[in-house]
Amino acid sequence: MWRRVIALIKKEFLALMKDKKSRLTIIIPPILQLLIFGYAATYDLERVRFAVYDEDRSHASRDLISRFSCSPTFHLVSHITRDEHIAPLIDNKNVLLIIRIGPQFSRDLLTGRGTDLQVIIDGRNSNTALIVLNYVRTILTDFNMDWMARHNWPTPPANLYIRSWYNENLESRWFIVPGIVGLLTLVVTMLVTALSVAREREQGTFDQLLVTPLRPFELLLGKALPGFIIGIVEATLIILIAMFWFDIPLRGNLLALYIGLVLFLLSAIGVGLMISSLALTQQQGLMGAFIFLVPSVILSGFTTPIANMPVLVQKLTLFNPLRYFMVVIRGVFLEEAPVTVLLDQYWPMALIGSITMLTAAWFFRHRTT
Template sequence: MLARVWALVIKEFLALLRDKKSRFVLIGPPLIQLLVFGYAATFDLSHIPYAVYNQDTGFASRKLLGDFQGSPAFQQVATITNEGQIAPLIDNEKALLVLQIGPHFTRDLLLHRPAPVQVIMNGRNSNTATLALNYVNTVLLSFDTRWAADHHWGRPPAQLVVRSWFNPNLLSRWFIVPGIVALLMLVVTLLVTGLSVAREREQGTFDQLLVTPMDPVEILVGKALPGFIIGGLEGSFIALVAVLWFHVPFVGSILALLVGMALFLLAAVGIGLMISSLAVTQQQG
């Protein structure tokens, strides 16, 4: 019995090694995942780009900025001279955060008064912003601890107060519902287009479609438009429900939203048609 089992095991190994696809599955994905998870999938940040808007000329602000410059986690990319330069740096993603130090920072600390430091953070990627904010908090607390020890404060003077710009109350509905717009648009569009060609092939009508006077471009457009239209109507309806029913505030350009939805739907339609052209049956699609 053991001999038969061993023979079957050897046969399976030989079948795997002789097949090129099986050899690739055994070797390729593990190596790719090792490199991806080893280099790309990391929660550590380094060289965080930040800008400085320092309105104070005292030694305390220079000392605080020196802590940031000496940290390997941060990299200063700009020095700001007025508040009008802050928004372009954040909007264009040239800096992940901006440190703003008030004009009386050193004086207030020497007088044992609160000395605010504003950290303006780009929150597009919430995970990255949270990690960067933790790094900032670490530097600030280290500075506060040393300052309290050197100047005989009873306790470290700093307190971190976080305020979200576009969702100040951190209402989960405000960021979950808009995300559902894109998610359902993608799902519906993929379902409609991903099954269109496979349905024709499964029902045996695809060959009839090819012998019609329509050329391939017309067939492609005819298969793509239903998914595009249905996805657009679905996304528009959900966006209206989000604003009118769930009271998610809409701030921005409606034209920009529609253009973004159209480009997103074009990508989804392309993916769906590719899947449908490769699938033999609807179940496989």
């Protein structure tokens, strides 16, 4: 039996690797995407353009402004002197943020009365706006602390000490890049498997296979293992790039990661083969893969947390293998999660994998034109 399966696997690889175009499609785009998206996909802001409307022009106001302009996060583009200048600057997207310091600023401060700082933020991208607001708040808190210390201001009754575990500096890249590992592994395995049966059906070779002594189970293995091997190799390569190019720390153990990877591939290949065995043409296979891929990426927690979704949509994500793998890969990379903590992620992937594989094997023989 194994001899037949090995022959099938060999054939799949030969067919895949002999064609220069399909060889390139499997290798180049994923790596290119990892590099571009690894750099592009970040929520961290740099050089946020801002303008200052300083009506006070005092020592204190200049001190506050310089805290902004000296930070790498902000970039001062202009000083304005009139109210009417505010709207056009924001409307035209010249600046994202305007800091307005009122004429009473330093007087209020020095008399110990406390004062307000007005900021106006462009909310067209609400997420960016919130992040900017947070940066502003951090700088202002520093300023307040210093002011209180230097001017004998009464200390607040309680202070906040915020620490972040796992990702101490809150770098978005640490969150996104491991996610890309899952995303790309899914895309590659889907492309390899979703068309494999459909292509053979279109070319008539699948009939030829059905009349050989190959059993459906062997056919399934022969079709699944090449995708599996490619998936493991590709994922390993991407993990290495994430570790050594993007310097994402891999803190957990590899066993926990690879158990997750194996189960994830099982479920991804299962879905791919199911689509493929249902599709009569390659075009249908490609569309099927696409229609599966888009929602499963969006509903995986890759860029937006599942917890923020409505309850119904959250239930829907339970059918999405990528969702579980995202937890596994981020857990192992950043949280040092051991196998025991990840068990809840493992079994759903195993279940999805087995069900889809069995369905695919059944359709091999029962889907007829």
